[in-house]
Amino acid sequence: MEVTLITGRTVAQGEEMEKGKTGEGFKRACAVIELDPEDMSRLGAYEGDEVRVETDVGEVVVVAKKSRDAPHPGVAFMPLGPWANVVVGEGTASTGMPPFKGIKARLTLAKGERVLSAEELVARVYGKE
């Protein structure tokens, strides 16, 4: 399923970031994708299911969450953090600002796949531990 992905701050992301990014809480707050309930049905995903988010530059597995800000069919939201930024595209259109919002992304079910911690994700994608 295709969606327009936007990334941004949530209060939980901010709180967990300040507590420390090595904790389980940071992953719980950030390794998620908030979807419109209709989009969730179309995808066949339930709250808490793992979903693979794929863009032209990469892919990441995160947990599906029913959006409390619906309806916004076709638009999905990820809190800012290493999970979201693995799929944010290149370039800045000569403005200095990367395309953090409005990313074309494909979603597929990835039930049972493990969601990596920030540490594991960085080690896997950027090759440094």
Next chain:
Amino acid sequence: MPRYTDVICSFCGTLCDDIEVSVEDNRIVDVKHACRIGTAKFLSSNDLEHRLLKPMVRKNGKLVEVSLEEAIERAAEILKNAVKPLLYGWSSTCCEAQSVGIELAEELGGVIDATVTVCHGPSVLAVHDAGYPGCTLGEVKNRADLIIYWGSNPMHGHPRHLSRYSIFPRGYFRERGQSDRELIVIDVRKTDTAKIANKFVRVNYGEDYELISALRKVVNGGELREESVAGVPKEEIIALAEKMMNCQFGVLFFGMGLTQSYGRHRNIDNAICLVRDLNVHTKFVMQPMRGHYNVVGFSEVLGWQAGFPYAVDFGRGFAWYNPGETTANDVLQRGECDAALVIASDPVSHFPRKSVEHLAKIPLVAIDIHPTPTTQIADVVIPSAIAGIEAEGTAYRMDSVPLRLRKVKEPPEGVLSDEEIMRRLLAKVRGEAPKLEVEAR
């Protein structure tokens, strides 16, 4: 038990200055008035398990603990040997540290940029083009009767912004507080801020520019030919424009929903023009919702020292400012910098993949309070004291009002402030004996 009042919270650009903190045995035991994020920040200073405590240097692929002297020496070596180092971060530390950092960038002939580049950089570009009809938050509190948040969700990003400055407080001309004001939220999603608004306007993603243009058309006396623009029905646009024209003092707060979406600085440019048009009819101002607590301070300090607000390249021997070329993500994605220093920021979490891929290839010095994905891939890690909790300093609120950060407890043993670390690093790069203002314990 020492109790501190009027403590400044060093998290977001709202820079709340009414926090009360109780300290016992150098531990913060109580935080009053702060929001969820602010409270977490104050209490995190106690949590030594999740703090960086020892300087580290990467040896044989692994980060190992070293003395502070060795870490600074290695950091200076990395930066001195680079042709074009990038010095990035700065928004979550005080102006005094930023000032030394800018001196260091000039000394090294490097590029210096702050998180401005990924939040309101486009707003700065628009201000260059169209000016800045701003105000202080005090004016909003005392005067504003129409408050608009566009592409901004302060209930999450700036949790106390509404209660301290915009909707809820009683002001000099708004004695009844919320009853004297109206809140309009324009966003793609019905955010938690939109849920408490008097009016929520849902705009199609990426069509903010069109909606701003439609509002300008109505404000300037034109007629809309379309039945709806950007997903908003014509009648709703006319009603919104009339509300804006007929208020006594309107304020447009705007956030990443405009600066990071399609159109970027052009959205802000158009919004500034809308505010200008509205001033024919009434008093209207605008204010970017600045994220990090001292992101404004960085632009102020860089402005005094180099003449520009962000993204300055000293490689030519003088300050060169060309956003889109000298901005951190462009420098990284072109693979242009050959070393980096990151302070008080976590670009490995918050920069797009392509930028981080280059950051992982080059020698990296990271100065931070917590272990982060950035310190994980760094070659030198230097722990620092939390400005505003363990170190004093100056920070600028989102409306460019400077406030003095307070120190309420001692940092962990041997941990220096960002300012002191930068001073020692600068001295090492220059080959001078450091002027020690604080002895390392």
